[in-house]
Amino acid sequence: MPGIAVFVVGLALGRWLGTAPLPGLQPRSSVLAVLGGVLLLLLLAVGVVWQLRWRRARARALAATRDSNQRIQALFNQAAVGVVQVDAVTGAFEQVNQRYANILGLPMDALRGRKFSEFIHPNDRAQHAALKHRLGLGDVQEYQLELRLIRSDGAIIWVEETTSPIGQGVQGQALNLGVVQDVTERRRLEQRQRDNEERIRIVMQRLPVGLAILSDEGDILYRNDRFVFICGYREEHAATSDGWWALAYPDENQRTKAFERLHQAKMRAQALDGNIEPSEYRIVCRDGTTRTVEIGGVVMDGQYLITLQDLSQRKAAEEEIRYLAFYDLLTQLPNRRLLLDRLQQALVAGARRQRCGALLMLDVDDFKTLNETRGHDQGDALLCQVATRLRDSVGTTHTVGRQGGDEFVVVLEDLGDDPVHAAAMAQEVGQAILHALRQPYLLDGQKCHATVSMGATIFQGLDDTVDELLRRADLAMYQAKNAGRDTLQFFDPRMQQVVRERATLEQDLRTGLAQQQFELFYQPQVEDGKISGAEGLLRWLHPLQGFVSPAAFIPLAEESGLIVPLGEWVLQAACAQLALWAGQPDMAGLVLAVNVSPRQFHQAQFVTQVLQALAHSGAPAKRLKLELTEGLLLTDVDDTIAKMVQLKQHGVGFSLDDFGTGYSSLAYLKRLPLDQLKIDKSFVHDVLTDPNDAAIARTIVALGTSLGLRVIAEGVETEAQRMFLQDNNCHAWQGYLLSPPVPVAQFEALVRSRASLPGLADLSA
Template sequence: MVFLSRRLFFAVLGGFILTVVAGTLYFLMRLREEVIASQMQMAELHARSLEDQLTQSLHVVDLSLSRVPGEQIDVSAALRLAPYIRSLSVLDRHGRILSSSNPENSGIIVPTEDFFPEQGDDILRIGSSRNGRDWNDRVGDGRRFIPAVREANGRLQMASLNPDYFINEFVHRVDDKTGVVQLLRYDGVLLISTDEKMLPDGKQVWRERLLAREFDTIDNARLGQRDYILSYRASRTYPLVLVVCLDRSVILAGWRSEALIYSIVVFAVLLGIAGLSVFYYDRMAEAAEERKKAERQLRLSASVYEASQDAFLITDEKAAIISVNRAFTRITGYTEDEVLGKNPKVLASGVHSSEFYAAMWKDILEKGYWQGEIVNRRKDGSTYPEWLSITTVRDHERITHFIANFADITVRKAAEEKIRYLAYYDTLTDLPNRRLLYDRLSQALSTAQRHSSYGALLFIDLDHFKNLNDTRGHDTGDSLLQQVALRLSTTIRVGDTVARIGGDEFVVLLEFLGENESLAARRAEKIAGKIRLAIGAPYLLDDREYHCTPSIGIALFTPQQTAAETLLKRADVAMYQAKSAGRNTVRFFDPEMQSLIERRVTLENELRDALHYKQFILHYQPQVDRNGRSVGVEALVRWQHPDGRIIPPSEFIELAEETGLIVSLGSWVLETVVARLSEWANDPERSHLSIAVNVSARQFRQPDFVEIVSRLVEAAGIDASLLRLELTESLLLENMEEAIATMTALKKQGVSFSLDDFGTGYSSLAYLKVLPLDELKVDQSFVRDMLFDEKNAAIARAIVNLGQNLGVTVIAEGVETDAQWQFLIENGCHSFQGYLFGHPSEM
């Protein structure tokens, strides 16, 4: 039996060693990957920085060439801006140099077919690298220059560039021991290299790369006989590619040294562990054998001892158990055979400190007796409280035995704990409730004052928790609260307190954050960041993944006394500041925020009064076709405040959404628009005009929304096709099936739909083909800069083309200039809206 146990011991030891070796190898490989990833980022950074610098330098060259006169070229002004220009020249159509800042260049014929691209008006074309300082230098003496030419106003203007200037810049960023920097043309021709021995990839390779991506980083590129991390970036302005190559062997040299040292250390530690393990195993085996021999000689029993309802335990002078009764087995779950020869520590729960046991044994050895309450552990791992008495048995002055008897007081303690639990803990999450929080907060404030230490109170509110309760039920909401409570409990420090004070509101109490306010704030913010990440991880609710984010407010408390209630209010105010900042963020208490909250409450009350006293009005902004004829208007709500101000929707719509007042406001807008359409039906000049109305998410998701709209249209007797409801992408994507059902029902009544601000949200082409849309609306953010930003122009064109292919009209908003209008007309846009055609008015 001892032999088999020894085999098992060595098997476990061998498994441990293999696990450590495997873990070490895994760690070293991960470290290697991190080194490579870091250097890839560095290569990409160098490529981006050098490409930007190169583009700026060539822009100066381009500008200098554009200012070159026909004769008597003075290069001094250009050299002050661009010291890398050696000469400026003017050529005729056949490439002959007519005039040059270097007179010796005059008359030389330049092979213009060598430039790339081969032709182009007002475009800087780059020639291949040539020997010599300039065209007149036939010897070269190891020096080179790069010609660049542009054609404008019927003549060729050329600059000779000094590649040494750029090489010095490249080497300054990437030294020749670490890697190589190359400058290539789009067609793969090498212009500059910090290592002339290393040739670039073939021209076809570069053409394929540039066709695939303008910039990229490759973790392992084979160039010549060495492996490199290669990052390239093509200039969008000039036909050049900047390539940064970092030598992998150099990069990984440090890792190899570190890996060797780490492996030697791990090997030495494992060798020491193995030796000590074998030594202590042999010692423990000998001790166990000796205890078994002693146990066979000690068998004490008595009828009273066995019949007692209290547990009895007898040990020898070394505290090895030699006898227990049946009550001991009933209470602890251990049979006598399972504990014979063992120390009563087998029952230890780990609840009590070493100081507690030291004091107990001090009384036992000095007084011969100890009695008190203690928590021990049963065989099944559960803990229980017991009332324990320990007495010594002496032979003359020598202790020969220890006798312990104890009773399980679990039932009594459970009753006491139940009463305490109901008073101080939240029954859903098992976290401290508001009452216990105030108790601990009061103690923390006193401790902070006594120790001159700062602390913090974190007020945590779950974003959009009400939506979860409303859509998936309170049971699902309770499940989320329980999981959040668990994550909070495992995220905070030992000694800190997390409490649930109601609904989806949690509070974390942090103590001993430091003796100065700045340090305490940093530590509190760091812990709040960990909490935000922990809560933000996905949840599994009813076999469905759910994402939740928190808004966290922080109020620091100082060594100076602060009332607990005041501190909690400050944290609450800071939490609302986090909400206002867009949610899923952390904010510290700001005294100005208190007045802001008060203003928000005032605004909410005024908003309710505005609905009650009908202080809202509608302004209408024209929508025109490509001929400038009015085809409709968009209804825009305004608040006519009693103080005479006209308040735009940007100042009150968000609050209306948060408070639910948006539903009542949206209903009023719909009623007013339908009434206006009914009025215009009798006006020949306006009867053809449609009115677009923005519909909020809350209003659209009303169960009776279809019925409300249908009833209004039917009661007014209007042409339903003139009512156009504008919806946002985010509204439609929240519940696609429900949105399609609502839209389809209203489409049957004749109501049309427009997708507002298309392209600014999480656009997906998949939903466009299933939604019954009539119109796409190009957001003004694309229209505003499309004449100056090619990306915005491309997006605007793409939306128009998409609308044409889907068979829906496209309207562009924010059109303010004739140039914008003409651009959109040329690209097939149907309708337009913006200040160019009219500002919103009451009409």
């Protein structure tokens, strides 16, 4: 110690200075002896001071160490987690705190000397031993592990253990420090959460409603079993919303509409309460079937919970209920209730569009006798066959229903705006029905004949009521029975007369076609002052009535289907005439135009008919021009274009007749291989007095010119009209100004006499 060392040094020095001299030296003086004594005293004093200071410093250090140890021990004992020191090799407890003892349920004294491994659950010991071994080898600096411990009372708890080495103990053994925290409650809550999630998952999987979760980017994050069951599309088939819609709606237009409807519902949901309003969709499932589903959902944080509900069964049930309410169970036809509703709708539609309709009522002649002789089963079988033939005769555009018993009703709609024309169409349908129902029936393997009596009445607008129409048709039906049955009678006697006259005219028309009573008249067409060709117009020379107006027989031919053979005859006659003109120099350059009806044009063999007529006659195809009406384009534009292109390749020309009175769409004008537009005579007639007609005529000329088409006007009757057209760049025309339609000889004479037509003066020369 410093004080003792100083004291020893001082004592030695004093002795040296105050005692006898060393051998060989002179005795020291008394002064030196005094100095030695003083120095000795000083050194002794310094030694004492240093000794006191050292003791005080040592005391303070020991006190600090005790305080530090006490604080460490206090922290060790009062830590909120369990802390333990264990022998790194044996695993025996060296020191534990109170919290650790509480975790194991034992006093601290009872834990000293015991091993940590004694309390580890058997299933976790291997994992703990492996980590402890790696810590001992120095592979890891510490390890953390959740494991189970067995308390003194046998309870199993979960703890989180963190262990690291802390050096050597008093006896030189290696120590590990372990910090243990009881996480049993946390594990319990986590397990409860997992259990809840599993229950929710099971519930969602087994819900009778399809569920899917979509991300904001459109990925399908989840879909339950019901969702897959309804549509059939699993993750491997459609992982995204876009992929799912592409499968559910193969048609792009329908898919765009459906997807946009759902997108709008999502936007409304985000702006309002988050609920996506359910809506019905018609989807295609993976097995190819079509189902009606209801899609709705909820907007979540960045995601969408989508519900998918199959409405097929509900729709089927609704359909069955509706069917039972509105359809006859025996014949599967609309019953009286639905018939009355359809008839009322027909009246409203007719009033709105100013179109006529007809009501036909019929019952089976002598049905009561058949029922009594053959039995009700045979009677029901007959009614079923009658219903089938009625449906086949009328088609799907009109309503056929069972009034009750053996009475049936047919509602014909959209028969035109002329009552006479409507009656003629009703007559045609009625006769087709009578013919179909006259054919033998097969009842229980035996042939049976039955007829019906039919009454008809025409309606237009709401001036008539449903009850009044039924009464009229019923009276007309009994007139048919009184007239001998198996016939059709109209309620209005005057209408009946008109129908009979039209029926007679149709028969005469058929006879006239067979006996070659038709011929072509020719009306010259002028272009740049010269006759460039003619329009061939059909005329009928009736043996008794003389020339019959085309306005009388052409519509009848259209309705009866005779327009097809008539049109074929016109084509053959026109080609034959062109072949004759081809051998005459003054006629060879003429173009002959003929009208083609929509019904004729849409015949599958139309192109073949035209080409055969050209080939058989030897007529030049480039001199034949076919005039088509705009109404023809409404049926099948693609078919029309295909046929026109085929004939165009052979040189046949095309003119669009009556332009401006029908469909008049620029969309088809761009696509059709036309050569000419024809201004309808209704515009030409008032072109000088009606500014609208004048504007339309100018527009048609400008439109045709811009599309590279020639424009011709029909119905030119005055020089002023011709001059107006010429001033507006329309240089082709036809009309009574030059000549009405005339026989071929008269037309040829006119052509030869008029080599050029520069103006009206030449026409009157």
